[in-house]
Amino acid sequence: MNSLLPAPAMNSASSRFYKLCATVLNTASKRHQSTYRRTRKRLNIKPDPAFLPSKTEAHDHIIYNPPPSMPNIYHTPTIFLPKDDKRRLLQQQQSQPQLAAGTSTGVSSNKAKMPPPVRQPYTKKYHLKEGDLEEMRRLRTEDPDTWSANKLAKKFDCSVLFVSIATDGIATRKKLQQELVTEVVKSNWGTKRRLAREDRAIRREKWYSDA
């Protein structure tokens, strides 16, 4: 079972291989070589021990060393399975010995460190009252140029999305003005920039369908 688990990232087979290749193929400081023979000889590297015949196994056996790949979405995560699905019990049984093997005690396995979050998770405050919202709308109506959505969000300590919902339909003139400016800027783009921007938009659409 332990041999199937991936090795720690620092000592993985591929990282060692790439380091070796880098040292072997670094010919920057060396003199000109007229043939490829020396390089070929240096590239004849002993394979990773994972691919060599095992010393513990007497007979032929299967070497399980798959390349890294994205998880299959047809393998439903345990939490998504209905309560009465048989796979739920199976996956729980499968995951428990691994946790025990990875850590010395069960207590520390519960406190296993999670990877760092992309954004710091926050809790919603719900601190704004009706009076605050009226103040927000008043500022936006009186001087939309000074009181942009961003500034209002900072002043009232809320998100820009909330400001846009609260002050929806107030500064229509500013919105139209901004659209006009964007149009003028876009009309000055050349073919290359326009194509690059369009390609980027197409690639972005793929985020929402591929997986």
Next chain:
Amino acid sequence: MKAVRLLRWSGSVLSPRTRPEFFPIRQSIHLIQCRTQATAAATIDHIEEASDLSPSQPAYIPEDVLTRLPSPPIEASRTSAKLAALHARLSLPSRLPIETLARTLVDQTADHNPKFNNSSFSVLGNDLLAYYTSEYIICQYPRLPLAVVFAAMYAYCGPKALATITREWGVQPAAAPGGEVDPGFLQFMRLPPEPQPERLGPELVSTQSAMVASPNNPNIVEKRRRSISNRTVYDDEFGEPKSSGIEQSIDLSQGVTMEKASANFVRAVIGAVYLHAGRAASKQFYKDHFMSRQLNMASLFQFRTPTKDLSKLCAREGFQPPIARILSETGRLSRHPVFVVGVFSGKEKLGEGAGSSLDEARTRAAVAALKSWYLYSPLDWKLPSDTEEANAKQWVPQMVDQGDVVV
């Protein structure tokens, strides 16, 4: 009550099919005989006449008679090598007479007489096809959103798929329909050779409002909100507006596209198998030719706000709110960084995505998590139609989901 046992290629059980418009002008016994199928309708003279003919030598029909017929005579189907080969190639049940197979190849634009074209078969076949396909999709993936179910229905039994199946079965179209044509060809009146813009199929079924023709007058295009539940009630099995009867009558005089004729042929074959060989045989035929086709359901999804959808889903199901976490990254400050981000609910990983920016990886991870929610498939799913047979197992109710997330 005595059970009626059908014979092999039992042409004798077919209802009499005659062409009334030919009786007054044609006194020739040949024609009456060649367009009359059952012994029940024929007079004694005709039977005697028929028994005189040896089976190896079919009745001779003069060319001028043949060319007057809109579709090949029924006798011709018994001698057509193409038809027999098609019957064998599709391993159709032996109870399906070869004459009926010939009739499924005649489109209603080739022969307007409903006794000689496949229109009645194709109506039945279409209903069977829609029923079998929808139960297959919904029982296999009970959580699938309805928009995806429509797209999957179109991919399994839409006109494009049926046209492909016709090609795969090796059925060729005749250049023009007529009595002298080999009955093994697919016969339909072609559209005049002018550019006909094909209507695009619902590859991505949108849930937004769309321009729809009003049911009363197809010329008036009105803007109406077409919600998904609206589609289930008013639209056809692919979530598209039903075509009106006026449009069909215009088609009949003009001709049809090859795609439409092929689709009608495949539907008619299923209808004919059902009528002649029964429910079990038609189910088997469907399994062999339709359930064996592969469709990647995951490619039919298109989300708008995946991260929002996922947090709504977690709130609805009582999971902890989803948090995106960086599993691994490389080259953050380089030109080609790669981030691998996983979405976690508590300690459970819901999905994983890779991308060249944190935003991309996070979005892809949310999409993967949503897809793995929607593409849940029970271990032992069973079709309702499988329990119709006498010796079937007890029906166990399938899982019914709450429905897709509405943001």
